[in-house]
Amino acid sequence: MSFTDRIAQGLESGWKVTDGATLTENQTVEADVVIVGTGAGGGTTAEILSKSGLSVILVEEGRLYYQKDFKMDELTSYANLYQEGMSRTTKDGSIAILQGRCVGGSTTVNWTSSFRTPDATLNYWSKRFGLDALSPDAMAPWFDGREARHSMSPWEVDPNLNNDILRQGCEKLGYSWQIIPRNVKGCWNLGYCGVGCPTNAKQGALMTTIPGALDHNARLFHGLRAERLVMNQDRIDSLKASAMASDGITPSGITVTLKARHFVVAASAIGSPGLLLRSELPDPYGRVGKRSFIHPVNASVAQMPKLVDPFYGAPQSVYSDEFNFSNGVDGDVGYKLEVPPLHPAMSAGVVPGHGDTQAKNLARLPWMQSVIALLRDGFHEDSPGGTVSLRDDGSPVLDYPITDYLWKGIRNAFYTMAEIQFAAGADRVRLMHLDSDWYSSWADAKAAIDGLSMEPHRVRLFTAHQMGGCGMGSNPEESVVNGFGEHHHVSNLSVHDASVFPTSIGANPQLSVYALAARNSTRLAQRLQK
Amino acid sequence: MPNHLSPSEGLDSVSLNRRSFLRTGLGGALFLGTVSVTAGLSGCATAPADRLGAVETRMDARYQFQFLTTGDIELFEALLPAILGSALPEQPNAKRMTVAGTIERIDAGIHKFGPANQKELRQLFDLLNFGLTRVTIARVWPSWRNVTTEQADAFLERWRSSSIGLFNNGYMALTKISNVAFYGYQENWDLSGYPGPPEWAVQVLPQFRNV
Numbered sequence: 120m121s122f123t124d125r126i127a128q129g130l131e132s133g134w135k136v137t138d139g140a141t142l143t144e145n146q147t148v149e150a151d152v153v154i155v156g157t158g159a160g161g162g163t164t165a166e167i168l169s170k171s172g173l174s175v176i177l178v179e180e181g182r183l184y185y186q187k188d189f190k191m192d193e194l195t196s197y198a199n200l201y202q203e204g205m206s207r208t209t210k211d212g213s214i215a216i217l218q219g220r221c222v223g224g225s226t227t228v229n230w231t232s233s234f235r236t237p238d239a240t241l242n243y244w245s246k247r248f249g250l251d252a253l254s255p256d257a258m259a260p261w262f263d264g265r266e267a268r269h270s271m272s273p274w275e276v277d278p279n280l281n282n283d284i285l286r287q288g289c290e291k292l293g294y295s296w297q298i299i300p301r302n303v304k305g306c307w308n309l310g311y312c313g314v315g316c317p318t319n320a321k322q323g324a325l326m327t328t329i330p331g332a333l334d335h336n337a338r339l340f341h342g343l344r345a346e347r348l349v350m351n352q353d354r355i356d357s358l359k360a361s362a363m364a365s366d367g368i369t370p371s372g373i374t375v376t377l378k379a380r381h382f383v384v385a386a387s388a389i390g391s392p393g394l395l396l397r398s399e400l401p402d403p404y405g406r407v408g409k410r411s412f413i414h415p416v417n418a419s420v421a422q423m424p425k426l427v428d429p430f431y432g433a434p435q436s437v438y439s440d441e442f443n444f445s446n447g448v449d450g451d452v453g454y455k456l457e458v459p460p461l462h463p464a465m466s467a468g469v470v471p472g473h474g475d476t477q478a479k480n481l482a483r484l485p486w487m488q489s490v491i492a493l494l495r496d497g498f499h500e501d502s503p504g505g506t507v508s509l510r511d512d513g514s515p516v517l518d519y520p521i522t523d524y525l526w527k528g529i530r531n532a533f534y535t536m537a538e539i540q541f542a543a544g545a546d547r548v549r550l551m552h553l554d555s556d557w558y559s560s561w562a563d564a565k566a567a568i569d570g571l572s573m574e575p576h577r578v579r580l581f582t583a584h585q586m587g588g589c590g591m592g593s594n595p596e597e598s599v600v601n602g603f604g605e606h607h608h609v610s611n612l613s614v615h616d617a618s619v620f621p622t623s624i625g626a627n628p629q630l631s632v633y634a635l636a637a638r639n640s641t642r643l644a645q646r647l648q649k
Numbered sequence: 650m651p652n653h654l655s656p657s658e659g660l661d662s663v664s665l666n667r668r669s670f671l672r673t674g675l676g677g678a679l680f681l682g683t684v685s686v687t688a689g690l691s692g693c694a695t696a697p698a699d700r701l702g703a704v705e706t707r708m709d710a711r712y713q714f715q716f717l718t719t720g721d722i723e724l725f726e727a728l729l730p731a732i733l734g735s736a737l738p739e740q741p742n743a744k745r746m747t748v749a750g751t752i753e754r755i756d757a758g759i760h761k762f763g764p765a766n767q768k769e770l771r772q773l774f775d776l777l778n779f780g781l782t783r784v785t786i787a788r789v790w791p792s793w794r795n796v797t798t799e800q801a802d803a804f805l806e807r808w809r810s811s812s813i814g815l816f817n818n819g820y821m822a823l824t825k826i827s828n829v830a831f832y833g834y835q836e837n838w839d840l841s842g843y844p845g846p847p848e849w850a851v852q853v854l855p856q857f858r859n860v
């Protein structure tokens with residue numbers, strides 16, 4: 120069987136790709152730049168630096184999976200493509216963390232929604248964190264460039280019913296709604312973006328910047344975990360990395376030492392602060408790992424009178440920003456409304472319950488519709504975010520306490536989502552909360568939400584957007600890197616991923632990561648070529 | 650290859666895990682009494698069950714357990730009928746087979762969770778399997794082998810409705826792992842009315858063509 124996809128062809132043509140599991144001896148390798156992580160930030164950085172003529176090595180903890188592996192199967196994909204086999208949660212277990220762990224990072228499993236960083240967010244950063252150079256005008260060309268690179272444009276096909284119900288509900292209630300731009304080329308509208316796009320239509324890092332970098336002689340190690348950056352005086356001298364066995368998770372005992380003039384960390388939120396903490400890099404103000412944000416997500420499900428088939432079709436195509444900035448950028452917490460795809464395992468993980476009731480609920484999956492609210496955390500003093508620390512085995516963990524400020528937003532979002540679903544004709548609505556029943560009218564749902572206790576575990580919470588922990592800012596006392604992603608205290612270290620955001624984004628973050636990484640890599644390439 | 654702990658290491662890590670779970674996880678006066686007792690006691694083997702004995706031939710003998718112990722398997726044999734309810738086949742043999750297959754997929758899934766979350770689950774399972782904590786904390790009197798579906802359901806309900814977040818967390822961990830492993834499995838897709846990936850796409854995509 121021959122595959123003609125971009126990755127299979129590249130491997131055939133002699134790309135320098137090494138599977139850590141095949142290494143049998145410790146070794147040392149060297150390049151101009153070593154990049155940790157191959158997701159949105161790492162891929163962009165690798166392509167720009169290698170095209171500028173610098174030699175680049177990419178280090179990825181997850182393994183290389185591509186078209187031949189993408190068989191639209193949830194269980195294998197969750198086990199192989201996600202952090203901790205999809206079992207990652209916050210420290211107390213109350214928030215499920217969806218995050219990618221494979222070549223391409225989270226972009227290999229993301230849902231393709233492509234938003235620019237909202238102007239209000241960029242302006243807030245300028246005012247609050249001294250990031251004047253990241254004004255909407257200054258960033259516009261970088262967004263333009265990345266939209267072109269990743270083929271991002273508003274989805275032109277009709278939304279699937281799952282998404283259309285959000286549109287209908289908003290329309291009925293007079294709430295604004297919009298069509299989502301997606302990063303796809305020749306999309307088959309299948310709906311499996313979350314388990315690895317089977318058609319290569321998704322233009323994530325795996326189909327764009329990673330091949331672009333490898334075509335320009337970059338070298339990729341996958342199944343290799345960055346353990347520790349080693350300093351020599353005031354510079355990083357090398358990266359110590361350990362190879363994983365072919366199961367992708369058990370260290371084989373083989374280590375690789377990577378030497379370079381410059382190191383770019385792009386292991387994302389949780390991962391990047393984790394690596395900096397393990398490396399015990401200078402952190403005089405104790406900023407590493409602080410202000411970690413997640414766009415906390417709560418959800419509501421509805422039983423619709425018509426077949427929804429929420430597992431088919433582009434997963435996200437409609438959104439509403441009606442409540443996102445309505446209280447101003449730093450008032451009561453705002454939230455963006457979207458829709459999640461619902462496949463059987465995902466639904467069984469999201470909808471809490473057991474026994475005959477659970478069996479009956481899940482049997483109605485084809486008629487199920489869901490709305491999610493993504494809370495814009497980090498813009499208020501009562502939303503300081505979470506903290507990444509290290510567990511005994513050195514792996515990073517995020518502690519994210521939900522403050523009363525956020526609980527209030529979560530309750531408000533429950534009202535909004537139920538109201539929208541009933542307005543769109545739902546027969547019954549259930550909030551994703553351990554105490555929620557099915558409600559058959561908006562009045563009943565409203566009364567029930569009034570009484571729901573807002574407590575960890577009882578409210579089912581999720582995040583697919585991890586940000587911060589190596590926040591950028593002009594003041595080293597309250598940030599880890601400057602607006603170019605350059606570490607305040609270590610001259611040959613940059614951070615190019617979602618961990619540099621000083622607040623959450625207020626929109627799905629991939630384009631924000633791509634654009635900022637493109638800008639900062641272009642600058643870095645100039646710096647290193649001198 | 651499952652890692653066989655030597656008996657003494659096994660015991661140490663069992664009591665240590667149990668202790669640290671109680672300390673970091675449960676804390677509180679309610680449980681302090683049990684800590685010193687459990688710490689001194691030796692108990693169940695925590696080495697992976699790697700293969701079940703002849704009696705349990707209902708399991709696919711080729712499947713090598715990587716994480717679940719014999720005790721854990723009994724725990725899930727008791728819990729799954731309560732967790733999956735009417736989604737399980739009624740015919741006893743078919744039911745046993747489905748439960749067995751689901752436990753294998755739970756084990757395979759947990760293997761990919763990695764060491765940190767495995768450690769947390771080990772503490773939870775040890776606590777549920779160990780007689781004294783099973784009785785005092787889970788309030789399940791018989792050993793799991795003798796627990797009825799009604800008793801298992803009552804235990805799940807207690808942890809679900811408890812005002813102690815940690816029990817809610819335990820409830821979610823047990824039910825989520827089970828529900829995902831069960832409903833995500835191809836042969837059970839019809840139970841959620843999911844027809845599987847669109848046939849037209851499967852027909853034309855190269856990854857589905859046989860080598």
Ligand SMILES: Cc1cc2nc3c(=O)[nH]c(=O)nc-3n(C[C@H](O)[C@H](O)[C@H](O)COP(=O)(O)OP(=O)(O)OC[C@H]3O[C@@H](n4cnc5c(N)ncnc54)[C@H](O)[C@@H]3O)c2cc1C
Nearest residue numbers: 156158159160180224225230231232345387616617627629
């Ligand atoms: C299910 C899901 C759906 C999403 N949907 C959308 C969407 O529709 N639109 C959108 O804009 N965003 C979406 N996102 C989020 C988006 O994909 C991320 O915000 C973005 O990819 C972050 O980029 P990054 O470079 O920071 O990290 P990533 O893209 O996650 O890449 C980080 C990489 O670093 C690797 N790594 C971590 N630690 C180490 C280490 N120690 N050594 C080596 N490698 C390491 C990881 O394995 C990973 O591959 C979604 C995310 C998920 C999980």
Ligand code: SF4
Nearest residue numbers: 306307309310312316
């Ligand atoms: S919807 Fe499009 S981008 Fe998503 S998996 Fe299907 S073909 Fe790929």
